[in-house]
Amino acid sequence: SQQGEEDPQALSIQEGENATMNCSYKTSINNLQWYRQNSGRGLVHLILIRSNEREKHSGRLRVTLDTSKKSSSLLITASRAADTASYFCATDATGGFKTIFGAGTRLFVKA
């Protein structure tokens, strides 16, 4: 059973546009994290937001968390061709060490 599920499954945009990806989860969490994966490689951590935070920024990334709706969004502003990758949300359920990932959003940024 997947804790996090991303939406959309795939997204294609022009360079310079903003990209928004959404994540929903099922149970109470300690934190939510976003990761990036370039084709066929390991995942790289982008940003973490704690359950008592509502918004967080890191460079061109903006993450929001709505615990009442059990959802999060990742916004990448002014996207670049190099942002082309898969993006995953991951959650740490309250009371455990299990980090569970969603199915991911494939982002394609056209130059």
Add this chain to the structure above:
Amino acid sequence: DVKVTQSSRYLVKRTGEKVFLECVQDMDHENMFWYRQDPGLGLRLIYFSYDVKMKEKGDIPEGYSVSREKKERFSLILESASTNQTSMYLCASSLVGRGLTNEKLFFGSGTQLSVL
């Protein structure tokens, strides 16, 4: 720089073989994980370990076992490989943060296993 190393990038095995996937981290992290990644299914947790000789099942442990004899090494074992275990296997480690949670996982580059 932080490093998680998986022993093989590509591996081809035959049905019924015993397969060992090795993972080593150099960051003194307590927690280590094994995931498998299949198209359209994302990452699914097979097993994780929060200390030496300690292990817990993830969401899909059937057909797998693990070993953690030393803090830096976490091995995934396929006792008798089957074709449905063909997949990308990803190892990760993490520090335990505030509230005893994982705050940042560091991943290896993955092992693409093909079982014929």
